[in-house]
Amino acid sequence: MSLSLPHTTEDILRADEHLVQSWADLDALKKPGARTAIVSAKGVMLQDSDGNDLIDGIGGLWCVNVGHGRQEIIDAISRQLSTLDFYSTFYTFTHPTAAALAQKLAQLAPGNLNKVLFSNSGSVANDSAIRVLHHYYERLGQPGKKLVLSRQGAYHGSTYLTIAMTTPQYSKGWSRAEGIVHHLKKPHYWREAGDMTEAEFLNALLQDMRDQIEDAGPENIACFIGEPIMGAGGVIVPPKGYHKKIQALCREYGIKFVADEVVTAFGRLGHFFASKDVFETQPDIITIAKGVTSGYQPLAATIMSDEIHDVISGPDGVFTHGMTYAGHPAAAAAGLANIALMEAEKIPEHVQIVGKIFENSLRSLEDIDIVGEVRGSHFMIGIEFVKDKAKKTLFDSALNIGMQVARRAQQKGLVVRPLGHILILSPPLVLTEAEVAHISGILRESILEVMNALPRACFL
Template sequence: MTLMPNMTTDAVLTADTHLIQSFADLNLLKQDGARTVIVGADGTMVRDSEGNQLIDGIGGLWCVNVGHGRKEIIDAITEQLTQLDFYSTFYNFTHPAAAALAEKIASLAPGHLNKVYFGNSGSVANDSAVRILHHYNNRLGRPKKKKVLSRIGAYHGSTHLAIAMTTPLYSEGWDHVEGLVHHLKSPHHWREGGGLSETEFCDALVQDLKDNIERIGAENIACFIAEPIQGAGGVVVAPEGYHTRMAAVCADYDIKYIADEVVTAFGRLGHFFASQDVFGHTPDIITTAKGLTSGYQPLSATIVSDEIHEVISRPGGMFLHGMTYSGHPAAAAAGLANIAVMEQEQIPQQVRTTGKVFENALRGLADLDIVGEVRGSHFMMGIEFVKDKATKEGFAPEDAIGLKLAKAAQKRGLIARPLGNILILSPTLILSEEQIAKIADILRESILEVTATL
């Protein structure tokens, strides 16, 4: 007798479903055939309910870094569940898997980032970072030092606080924490540079930071939060030197720097962490999730500096923050096994080569009429489509250009993520060069097909 419910695809494919899906047009999902039902996966591929084999061009959702179906990780989860299915890391309780994973993460993180708080999503990791800094400032007798600097184009999650730190576009029709977060200018040179050179644009962004600090008052600002490369805001790479310069300004004003590496950590840019190894600075906090377990279990980590931890662990106060499943044994086991696979197979090192092959293959699409900009780095790429390359005029929302292109690509065997006029590619990190070439061919064919209908 099986204890599992009947999981036939018929229940999922009916228009009247009980499941509320994330970031979806719920009205559209009422229609028959509106969903793609994924029923299996292996390596770089997934299989839908109709038997189609598809290249997972979005890596689940920026997260299946080592590929699907890795027996090493599945076995580690199973073994952990057999030994200890669950115990919390509340109060004075802990367990070996969480302790071992925290130690491993600290050994990989840059500089003085040696203390790890576990959550279960990137949103929770970022919420935790801000709550920790608020408590940190309370303990230092600075109760007004609470405001957060973020950026237009940022994506930091969808909980009530994280969505406030996210670019306002994602809050349309929804409420969020008011008055706490201030958004700095977008670091997107191609869209926002206005004729400035990249260096001049970077100067302007740094000045914008200084102007906002002076306006708000450094005594009121707890932190600046930034993704090394903006992800769901359109895969935007800031000008060269941006992060080191912004970090230096923050340090001058005693403002903590949070690097949101929910997407960029664990190999996507060729290193376990990108802040120091790719962008040349060590933040005060790094948040991560997604690639930490390659999506095999929900787990996030908020990694804080020794200095922050020293303050929040002083006598006379409690750390009144926690989730039931923080450091779940099975999730921690998945994280340890995932990192072991990455180290044994040298996946981050491979990405430094294959990721550049992928990046260059997609940049080769820039000759097509509606391709305005191909941007990103390694296995984190975005393609923005325009009506006119000279003016950079975009398509109207009703044109649904990204969705049309995603459908055309899926018809040819590739899952890509539409985001307005942008198509995002964030595949597994184990693609072969032959698969990379196939992805580029599919995208070219799809773009040409859609262009012909415009």
């Protein structure tokens, strides 16, 4: 006998009082109307417990790349559970589905990234990348190489270590691993460059990295970790050529280059992996999650080079790291089915066309007075609101402009993600041109309504 689920909005929210929701203002959630219960989904559409139809403008959370309710993935999960519900890839055991997915990921990943360590979240994948590299250097007789270069504005997760690699503003009031991470300057040209040209700003970023390496000592630095495009830090696109030159500095100083593709992999920028195809880099490690199963099952991976694996798999040592559910059969089946669907329907190629239409459509919102910058690429877009475009000054944080616009948009049938003075959109990758136009229209109406309702004093 199974437990019955709550059905009415009132019953769902009463039960939800026992749930601690991630990355939420827990005090604000106590207020009436603060929470939305999503009860079903199909394609790019959601339905809430009051029967409202909503476009999923955030793809679950950067991850429902192929859209909701794809029977191909659901059936693959069901078939797998009826054959082998669970066995761990632990110690001497494996199973066909995890092995096949690891092989497929090695085929898709660029260069010599042929070894796959599974986990169940992007946070753990990034945490694992650092643990693996620390172990790698221990086995090479370089135990001092422990430091990690990250960046202001980064988001790499919320474990004790990965929150330290994340931009410091996200760990305010929380403890974190100390003494390991050095944060480089934020590579946001529009807000950080001042009077510099883009080329001058790029040189300043590279000099900042070189200075920090020299100060810390390259013999003490394990790696640089970076998202190709920063996600939860505000959808920040570095200057052209940035990643390629950062990688060159890493090579110069003997530092490993880790690409956090938890968001950008599996089609969001029009390719299965963005590092090589978009940014012309060859990382030593790529971390993935989210889009690898389109969110149908929790799955992540740390994909490492043959060279790193050769060192950690040598004699006289056991790889004492791993998770119980790593390579879970149902999750691996979801990953295989998701990738097969993306290949059969040419979804990355679809993104290369419709994703640019989406990007350009949202960039047209910059003609609105309070829209300071629309940034990002393809189906990964951030909209920043300002009270003065010329000075790029922000509204008082108490106004929470992003939340105001998000609420208006939801009333009109679109879910977007507010982040203070920024809105983030990361919809399913299967949007049509008509749906793109509809989203753009809702956003324009919502932003204008919020702007026109603001008292004049807010702009002073």
